[in-house]
Amino acid sequence: MTKRVTSGPIGAVLFDKDGTLFDFGATWNVWAGEVLRELAEGDAAVLQALAGAAHYDLVASEFLPESPIIAGTNREAAACLAVALPKRSVEEIERHLMLTSSVAPLVPVVPLVALLASMAAGGLKLGVMTNDTEYGALSHLGQAGVAELFDFVAGFDSGHGAKPAPGPLLAFARAVGVAPERCVMVGDSTHDLVAGRAAGMRCVGVLTGPAGTEALEVLADVVLPDIGHLPKWIESLS
Incomplete structure (x- = not known):
């Protein structure tokens, strides 16, 4: 049985898509x-x-x-x-x-349904913000069977701006009713983490994209191998 993740001080998690949910x-x-x-x-x-x-x-x-x-x-x-x-x-x-x-052939970094369902069941609000189009994001999340697990999905063309600007991250916080300081931005690029810092969120870097640890650690609260390690990190903050 998958252990449920309790929200603790964290109330919401915003994921980048490519290189974060799907292996780049x-x-x-x-x-x-x-x-x-x-x-x-x-x-x-x-x-x-x-x-x-x-x-x-x-x-x-x-x-x-x-x-x-x-x-x-x-x-x-x-x-x-x-x-x-x-x-x-x-x-x-x-x-x-x-x-x-x-319609690109997607390769999830971990079994996404189990991970995201557990996080949502633990009370976390979940979102995706990508510099891809909203159309592409919804298509990919639908193909992966996880679209319904997200409370917020936005692309660069959704009207909130694009990373590394903080606008779309702040839109997520408003949409789910969680203060930015209780949100986590998770991404594989410096664009993700720069946006997260500017929005006042905690930042998690993951190594499933082109960027290495050295590039991410200067901006991240923690750098993880992949999002499968995220629940344990969130639990450690409780």
Whole structure:
């Protein structure tokens, strides 16, 4: 039987999506390689230009750590790729990214249903804030069977802004009726943690995205291997 997590001093947990709920490399490195080839339409020179703009290694099939797409919004990713696709509008590329990413093969970092159901049963309010689109977020959470476990889901296009600004995190706190200081922001990137600090929340870094411990620990209250370790940490604060 899964032990229920009591809320203690923490009343709400806001998760990033990609690299936090879903393993970044196993999910998005694979998707990106396929999408860049689709956009290149068989033109090797265009494919190389797209990979260069995205900071994507075509041989290793992975994003380089400095890629602006890793933590950027869907719009920012489209604008980045548009440099190599002068005949296509940013809006057209953005829609292509939204639709293809919404059906990407997801790899959860842990069994999500059991973990999130336990946290919700313990009284914690749960949310997701991603720099992906809201459409993509709802699609992915639905595919994973956990959409109904969240009290709040927002993308960069939901009207609250995007990380690293604190606006969407504060919107979550208001929506669930929990003061920011009793909320936890959980993410795999510095964007997540910068936003969490600015919102006055506790911050947890996880190592299921491209960023390593050294990059996250300067902003986080704790850095965990993955979100499966989160309940024990929350319990330790009680």
